[in-house]
Amino acid sequence: MNLRPLVLSAAAAVVAVSSFLVLAQTAAPAAPAAAAPAPAIVEIPVPAVNAAAYLVVEATSGQVLAEQNTRQKRDPASLTKLMTAYLVFDALHQKQISLGQRMRVPERAWKAEGSRMFIAPGAPVTAEDMIRGLIIQSGNDAAIALAIAVGGNEGDFVTKMNRQAKKLGMDDTQFLNPTGLTQQGHYSTAHDLAVLSLALMRDFPQYTKFYAEKSFTFNKITQENRNRLLFLDPSVDGLKTGHTDAAGWCLITSVNRPPRKLLTVLLGAPSEAARINESRKLIDWAFTAFEGKRLYEAKKPIQQMTVWKSTVDSIPVGFNDDVTAVTSTGKATDITTEFNIAEPKFGPIIAGDTVGLLKVKRAGNLIYERNIIAMESAPAAPIWKRMWHSVVLFFKGLGK
Secondary structure, three states: OOEEEEEEEEEOOEEEEEEOOOOOOOOOOOOOOOOOOHHHHHHOOOOOOOOEEEEEOOOOOOOEEEOOOOOOOOOHHHHHHHHHHHHHHHHHOOOOOHHHHHHHHHOHOOOOOOOOOOOOOOOOEEEEHHHHHOOOOOOHHHHHHHHHHOOOOOOHHHHHHHHHHHOOOOOOOOOOOOOOOOOOEEEHHHHHHHHHHHHHHHOOOHHHHHEEEEEOEOOOEEEEOOOOHHHHHEEEEEEEEEEOOOOEEEEEEEEEEOOOEEEEEEEEEOHHEEEHHHHHHHHHHHHHHHHHHHHHHHOOOOOEEEOOOEEEOOEEEEEEOOEEEEEEEOOOOHHHEEEEEEOOOOEEOOOOEEEEEEEEEEEOEEEEEEEEEEEEOEOOOOHHHHHHHHHHHHHHOOOO
């Protein structure tokens, strides 16, 4: 079975664009003649899944483990609220709003159809409560109120939604509202919703805790999270449910079992019970058929890098996040890494700067790439030291 990574690469600022890279499967190198043959590993086939579309992706590496109809345009229902939340989280990050900020509820939000958190028109509600109502209770009233607070009005907010979708590489998505209520021309795909979910978890990890909360009480009304997997599996920590007659029963699930982080997208299941059972089926298969390998730990130096023309001689380099990869169970030794740090490096270097590239491979095939970053700064050296280093590098044939 080929492993095809859902690659998230930085574009402008921290915005990511996704693409599928199809890697041809090749055999692992032959063992030396003197070595005993390794036992055959039988790869476990993907089970039959009763849903219109699905995708299973390793969230840390972007490796796609299984997929069906991932580019089929479908009604996303309340999975739309993932983009609504993304823009709200971005507004928090940009300090345009704050969690404690009290917002007055527009009458338009109070009149929202479908699922609600039961906010009252004109009453002040904190942004944090609105976010909980959006995520835990899937409140359409919360979605509209937040859209108006962040975008000024619903129309401008929807424009922001579609602009952000394009930035993320969601090329088969079009939003017409912030709630997910069925509307002709409002659509997305399993692929695009996976891209959005991965971006949400990557860009705003401080807010994804809301998706793990099992219930929320507002206005003396307690509603449980519609994601029943939160109650059945302690390793599940999100992410979002959706349902309309047009969409069927949908569920995006995040599963945290270190060193692995799994994401499943299931669209168009025939019933509420089916979206749970079919998602569990995919999760169980993914953790049985594949094993994860932590290659490097986040924030831990992997080596010292020499820096010229700086006040320091070297700095530690590493990664912001864990570097992991998965392969078929029993084949973890197939995973290898390759560093590419061009020499020489010159100060000044600021902590967080990209200084090299790591390639993660399976049986010689590229799985994905990860930037190597400076973990400490290397300030520029005074002029006399810079001149001296230029002389040394000249005679070493490394530069001026």
